[in-house]
Amino acid sequence: MTLSFKLVATDGIARAGLLETAHGAVRTPAFMPVGTQASVKGMTQPALRAAGAEMILANAYHLMLRPGAERIAALGGLHQFMNWPGPILTDSGGFQVMSLGKLRKISEAGVLFRSHIDGTRHQLTPERAVEIQHLLDATITMVLDECTEFPATDEAAGLSMELSMRWAARAKAAYMPRHGYGLFGIVQGSVYPALRRQSAATLAALGFDGYAIGGLAVGEGQKCMLEMLDTTLPALPPDRPRYLMGVGTPHDILEAVSRGVDLFDCVIPTRAGRTARAFTSRGVFNLRNARFAADPRPLDAACTCPACVSHARAYLHHLFKSGEMLGAILLTWHNVHYYQDLCRDLRAAILAGELPAHAATLRAGWQAGEPDANCKGA
């Protein structure tokens, strides 16, 4: 195996692991902040590190179009380009290409599409997707897949999944194993348990360094998503990391970790930060709300991020009301920090064999909210 992954502890079917890569270790469960275009929106790389992030995600589709994979390679690879020496997982671009609608055409060979930036024509094949990620020097390469549209009929979902499986085999054949680097397969199959199990078994037989669950969080709802995890995860090799793509809220992450997922990525914490929404131990706050205008308290007294340690809610409110970039900067930092703390604490609970109690505490805090959030101090 080219990537070392050790299960450090389990609590029920939840797992605490250690992924060791050419660019450093990742303690799992782990959340990867999303740096689509080689930047996690609103954060410097030292801030990401300070927030606790160990691995981040970038997007091969966006980077192949701008500035170009060959250019990044000439500049020393993605780690040097963005000055993030830690592990980087790159999404293959399948999800982004699917969302292009009429701008793309899928065939057995791959995807023909027009750039969303300048309309230029590009072809993405399973082999080219691997090559691009090699040029980027991605620590973890994702196979090109067809992210099945939702909803899809059983038949359409099956054909789509089978195409993804053939592409996965081609990606595996094209991939050059290197020490500390890895290639992940992606389970598809929409909301059909039989298809999900078939996809997982196909990928397991091919053998990957890790297994992603794709095509979820696309509108099926949390209950259905969790059922798909219950169906899929037992069919995956237990000694390899499992990555739930594009998920999700803190509650989604808690539920998925409880079911044995190890890795996550999602734009939610960064996007929410730019739109004044903060994740806290007492649920989600919108800092534009007038109830924070004179509130002298920290955003979340339990948090050690710069927004919480250095400022009152009233200041954060003022920054958003005044259109100051610093509001987005501080709240993004907070949210990423919150997600990192969430995963760190879930891991600690698994190590201690106390996940159910910890989960109950988390849920209770989110549900209770903060009835006394109206200002009392100023």
Next chain:
Amino acid sequence: MTLSFKLVATDGIARAGLLETAHGAVRTPAFMPVGTQASVKGMTQPALRAAGAEMILANAYHLMLRPGAERIAALGGLHQFMNWPGPILTDSGGFQVMSLGKLRKISEAGVLFRSHIDGTRHQLTPERAVEIQHLLDATITMVLDECTEFPATDEAAGLSMELSMRWAARAKAAYMPRHGYGLFGIVQGSVYPALRRQSAATLAALGFDGYAIGGLAVGEGQKCMLEMLDTTLPALPPDRPRYLMGVGTPHDILEAVSRGVDLFDCVIPTRAGRTARAFTSRGVFNLRNARFAADPRPLDAACTCPACVSHARAYLHHLFKSGEMLGAILLTWHNVHYYQDLCRDLRAAILAGELPAHAATLRAGWQAGEPDANCKGA
């Protein structure tokens, strides 16, 4: 005197000083980054400190309207509100009120105006401007003045200046001296040497903790601005700091320091940073320019800011082309760092008695530009 100011060295008529305040010391010449709404756009307060800033500027006009001076007072004052424990100078709001045009009416009593945010009516008098800045806990309070429109006739400029002088006397009477805090008067008089000298003499007779030169950099051109400094500065008490308001480019600062100015503020470095323009030892670069697309070199090899130490020009170019906030964040940081280095180096040159040689080196670098800026490396 409530603010301690010591002249540490002079070189010709250029000065190196030490201003000691209730919130810490400021080595002059010094540049104050502009935090109009209690935030220097795009920078965290620790970043400002790391860039070398010792004192920053905020704007009483903006803060009286949002979130309100009384609210900031209730939240512990501006230092606590924005978590900047260092000295803060607050502009009185005169300049902003002038720019409101038909929304304001000036009388002997003060200014009646409508908020640019919500249209509400407000009155600003010399006494209320002092009170607002007291509520903000400003380290240095600026008198309310009428920023004379440009161009103005001799007669209009004289009447305007005389009104500002009467307001300055009222501000001084209303101001409560405190240890380590100070009140600055503002010289007006448009481009008329006799009016400038009269204004300076009037303020000197009233006695202030420092003297600002206002109403410049409003369209009169650098040559005229420097002539006004030549006229005005000899009429000011030499043992008090001199502050040239709203200026300027690195070249403006060099010329003004050479003439005996100690303090500066300007939005140029932060605004330029948000629009991809970088100040360097080789002049101004626009990072959107295609010549930087594959350039592996640091922005300015002489600079120790995070943008220069951690990234190639190609990455900064990519961030701006991709619309990533991090471009503005990094370039703002660089520009503020550049301005701080500029003032620090000017001070060192004055201390060494080598200002003319240092000035010649700076000018030569800016004029030479960078003929080899086209990419050679990638």
